[in-house]
Amino acid sequence: MPFWQRKSFAQMTHAEWESLCDGCGKCCLHKLIDSDDEDDTVHYTDVSCVLLKTDTARCSNYAERTQFVPDCVVITPQNVYELDFMPTSCAYRRLAEGRGLPSWHPLRNDGSRNAMIAAGMSAAGRVQNENEVHEDLELRIVTWPLRDRN
Numbered sequence: 001m002p003f004w005q006r007k008s009f010a011q012m013t014h015a016e017w018e019s020l021c022d023g024c025g026k027c028c029l030h031k032l033i034d035s036d037d038e039d040d041t042v043h044y045t046d047v048s049c050v051l052l053k054t055d056t057a058r059c060s061n062y063a064e065r066t067q068f069v070p071d072c073v074v075i076t077p078q079n080v081y082e083l084d085f086m087p088t089s090c091a092y093r094r095l096a097e098g099r100g101l102p103s104w105h106p107l108r109n110d111g112s113r114n115a116m117i118a119a120g121m122s123a124a125g126r127v128q129n130e131n132e133v134h135e136d137l138e139l140r141i142v143t144w145p146l147r148d149r150n
C-alpha cells in the first residue's frame, strides 16, 4: 500500500507530507467570504498571491513564503482537519476527509503533473498575479477552482 494509505498524517516523513501537495496552486488564489451568507461561503478569484508564478502555479519563494506573506496558511498535521476554505481537490483536504488521492494526482502518475493539468486542476496560465490587478476582487470571482474530479 502507498504511504498515504497506510500512514496517518503524523506518521509521514516531512518529504512524504510535502509530496502530498499536487502543486495546483489553487490555494494561492485570493478568496472572498460572503458575510451576508450564514454558511460563510468561500468564493475563489482568479487573482493570485504576489509570490505565485502564474505560468507554472508554483510559489516563487516557498521556503520563505511566510516572511513575505504573513497570512499564508502553512498546512500541518494539526490544522489539516480545518481546511474547509481550501479547494475540495486539495490532497490534504481530500485525505483529511477520507476521500483518498484522485487518479490525476502526481503521486499516482510517477510524479508527473501532466494528468493534473489535463484534468483542469491547475491554476497555471489561468490566473493573474495580484501585482497586475487593479480592479475590485469581487469582479474576479471564478468557480473553476472549486471543481474536483476523481
Ligand code: SF4
Pocket (backbone or CB within 6 Å): 020, 021, 022, 023, 024, 025, 026, 027, 028, 075, 086, 087, 089, 090, 091, 092
Ligand atoms: S490546494 Fe492543496 S494540493 Fe493544491 S497547491 Fe494548495 S496545498 Fe497543494
